[in-house]
Amino acid sequence: DAKTTQPPSMDCAEGRAANLPCNHSTISGNEYVYWYRQIHSQGPQYIIHGLKNNETNEMASLIITEDRKSSTLILPHATLRDTAVYYCIVGRDNDMRFGAGTRLTVKP
Amino acid sequence: DSGVTQTPKHLITATGQRVTLRCSPRSGDLSVYWYQQSLDQGLQFLIQYYNGEERAKGNILERFSAQQFPDLHSELNLSSLELGDSALYFCASSGHGGLNQPQHFGDGTRLSIL
Numbered sequence: 001d002a003k004t005t006q007p008p009s010m011d012c013a014e015g016r017a018a019n020l021p022c023n024h025s026t027i028s029g030n031e032y033v034y035w036y037r038q039i040h041s042q043g044p045q046y047i048i049h050g051l052k053n054n055e056t057n058e059m060a061s062l063i064i065t066e067d068r069k070s071s072t073l074i075l076p077h078a079t080l081r082d083t084a085v086y087y088c089i090v091g092r093d094n095d096m097r098f099g100a101g102t103r104l105t106v107k108p
Numbered sequence: 109d110s111g112v113t114q115t116p117k118h119l120i121t122a123t124g125q126r127v128t129l130r131c132s133p134r135s136g137d138l139s140v141y142w143y144q145q146s147l148d149q150g151l152q153f154l155i156q157y158y159n160g161e162e163r164a165k166g167n168i169l170e171r172f173s174a175q176q177f178p179d180l181h182s183e184l185n186l187s188s189l190e191l192g193d194s195a196l197y198f199c200a201s202s203g204h205g206g207l208n209q210p211q212h213f214g215d216g217t218r219l220s221i222l
Binding site: 087100 | 110112143150151152153164196198200208210211212213214215216218
């Protein structure tokens with residue numbers, strides 16, 4: 001079973017920031033938080049990952065709470081092409097269990 | 109483009125048959141992972157290979173087997189196919205097994221069993 005809890009769906013207005021939450025209260029000290037997204041039936045696309053510090057790359061920012069029990073993925077300026085299922089995964093390299101994810105719909 | 113190549117993109121076959129799915133990892137990646145995604149289920153981890161050796165096993169049926177070759181490409185063999193095996197099969201690769209490097213996925217093979 002996935003070790004994370006995500007809302008099943010969210011909407012976001014185009015051009016606004018999309019903030020996707022994830023709860024992972026049972027995360028252990030050596031487990032990372034990974035975010036992926038899947039657009040329609042394409043292969044999951046890696047977005048970002050982190051251990052305890054906040055991370056930012058060209059796609060998104062990852063904010064991890066100090067107790068590491070939850071995190072938020074931020075897409076700073078959502079576009080229609082960001083409509084996808086977003087997966088938050090807690091694990092290590094060979095133990096990544098995908099849950100149902102959050103279906104983000106970006107609306108014009 | 110993730111750099112992971114899967115062939116074929118689509119495969120249609122009948123029950124009882126055997127098929128082979130192929131995956132070429134990103135250049136330099138040593139680990140290859142296989143996943144199954146059915147309509148009614150999420151992504152299910154099947155198996156991982158690292159530099160030719162099996163590293164981890166997930167929910168892989170005994171009818172399914174995989175291997176990784178010296179050139180690091182991998183094949184997933186599915187035999188005695190059943191209707192329920194219809195699914196998307198994804199391959200992913202990562203740089204170093206056990207070092208928490210993210211996995212990068214191919215575009216998948218869509219398998220349809222008639």
